[in-house]
Amino acid sequence: DQQVKQNSPSLSVQEGRISILNCDYTNSMFDYFLWYKKYPAEGPTFLISISSIKDKNEDGRFTVFLNKSAKHLSLHIVPSQPGDSAVYFCAASASDRDDKIIFGKGTRLHILP
């Protein structure tokens, strides 16, 4: 049973445009969400997070939006740059799961020149 779903395995976006990566979750007890970015042959690196008490968090070119009623969050990257080409993982945690983080399967983002 996949509790954190990233339904798009890959996404291609033109350089300079907006990249939107989506994530859906099923467990209404999830109350903290994180995004990680992973380059090949490297470990994931933390990008941005959001608590369920907020609906938006922004950090430079990266903004995460949370829609609790739809159990959906999205990561917006504006403007997209070549270095953004990577795999992006959505992750969620809930205190009722001993606080373990559940990761989605990832979305591979390709930034086209």
Added chain:
Amino acid sequence: DVKVTQSSRYLVKRTGEKVFLECVQDMDHENMFWYRQDPGLGLRLIYFSYDVKMKEKGDIPEGYSVSREKKERFSLILESASTNQTSMYLCASSLSEWRIGNQPQHFGDGTRLSIL
């Protein structure tokens, strides 16, 4: 800057061998984690530890054990390696402030383990 170091980038072992994967972090983090990453499955938690000598099972602990004798070191042990344990293994660490799930994790670069 936090550094999480995994002892091997690539490892090839045979079925039935006992395999040790080592991970060291240099930022005095309380929490340490072992994940495996497989194509189409994302990252799955094997075990984690929130203190020395403490361990908790993750989502897929079967066939694995862990050891945390020192705060900075967290070892993953494959008691009797099998081919379905061929995977990328990632170690991570995080601070312990209130909730484990709220703390960003810092990952090592992974060990690609092949079991023949």
